[in-house]
Each structure stands twice: as C-alpha cells, then as structure tokens.
Amino acid sequence: MPASAAxxxxxxxxxxxxxxxxxxxxxxxxxxxxxxxxxxxxxxGAGKSxxxxxxxxxxxxxxxxxxxxxxxxxxxxxxxxxxxxxxxTGARASVREEVAFGLENLGAPxxxxxxxxxxxxxxxxxxxxxxxxxxxxxxxxxxxVAIAAALAMAPPLLV
Numbered sequence: 001m002p003a004s005a006a007x008x009x010x011x012x013x014x015x016x017x018x019x020x021x022x023x024x025x026x027x028x029x030x031x032x033x034x035x036x037x038x039x040x041x042x043x044x045g046a047g048k049s050x051x052x053x054x055x056x057x058x059x060x061x062x063x064x065x066x067x068x069x070x071x072x073x074x075x076x077x078x079x080x081x082x083x084x085x086x087x088x089t090g091a092r093a094s095v096r097e098e099v100a101f102g103l104e105n106l107g108a109p110x111x112x113x114x115x116x117x118x119x120x121x122x123x124x125x126x127x128x129x130x131x132x133x134x135x136x137x138x139x140x141x142x143x144x145v146a147i148a149a150a151l152a153m154a155p156p157l158l159v
Contacts, residue, residue: 007157008032008055013069015050015059024050024065032157052079052159078155080146084139087146095121095137096130099149106153120152 010030016023025047053059056079060067092098103113121127124144
C-alpha cells in the first residue's frame with residue numbers, strides 16, 4: 001500500500017521501557033488503511049497497549065521508553081484505554097457531559113457539540129444513558145462512554 005493511503009504506517013518499530021530486560025515490541029511492521037478497522041490481539045504482555053501508546057504519540061513523549069523505527073500517522077489521535085475508569089474524567093455528572101468534555105475544551109459551538117454528542121452516543125448505542133451518572137454504569141457501559149467521548153472529537157485515527 002502506498003504511504004499516502006495509510007492512516008498509520010509503522011516500520012521496524014522496537015520499544016524498550018527503562019529497566020526492562022527485554023523489548024516490549026521488536027521490529028513491528030504495520031499498515032492501517034484509512035477507513036479500516038483493525039484488531040490487535042495477544043496475550044498479556046505481548047505489547048498491544050505499547051503499540052497503541054506509540055500510535056497515539058504518547059511514547060516516548062509522555063511515557064519514557066526507547067523507541068526506534070519509523071511511525072507516521074495523523075494527529076491528533078483518539079485513544080481509549082482498556083480500563084474503562086481511565087477513560088472518564090470523573091468530573092462530570094452525566095454521560096452527556098462526559099462526552100462533551102473534550103469538545104468544550106476545544107470551544108466547539110453548542111449546536112455542533114450537541115450534534116456530535118448525539119451521533120457519538122448513538123454510534124455506541126448508549127443514547128438512552130445520556131443523563132445517567134458515568135459512575136453508576138457497568139464497566140462495559142463506561143467503556144462505551146469513553147469510546148463515545150473519543151468519537152465525538154472526530155479524530156482521524158481512533159486507537
């Protein structure tokens with residue numbers, strides 16, 4: 001696939017965390033086409049989260065690690081972590097307000113914000129939970145809220 005068609009292009013990616021006895025990732029190559037859905041599966045410790053953190057631009061800028069290789073992709077990147085609670089601000093009283101958080105910080109106009117929130121909630125089938133407290137939801141529902149919040153931001157790449 002030509003580089004211009006890739007939403008994410010990873011070549012010869014190797015990552016090692018400080019003090020680790022082995023590489024978290026070694027010589028990974030991956031191309032993700034724009035508009036595609038890709039699933040990365042593996043056992044605990046296989047490097048799935050590390051790959052996501054690199055794709056989101058957090059390694060090595062925010063989280064220390066030795067990162068070598070070639071990575072290109074869009075910015076900003078939406079990132080939803082495996083832990084549902086980690087994807088919530090904890091500062092909002094309702095699911096709707098939680099999904100609005102990022103858009104408010106960007107200064108999105110209210111009408112646009114409302115439309116994007118409605119689309120995001122519907123996309124993950126939680127529009128019926130819009131007025132519920134995020135803390136009252138199950139882990140799976142909280143994960144959907146985190147995904148909806150990321151979708152509402154309309155990132156060119158969602159990890």
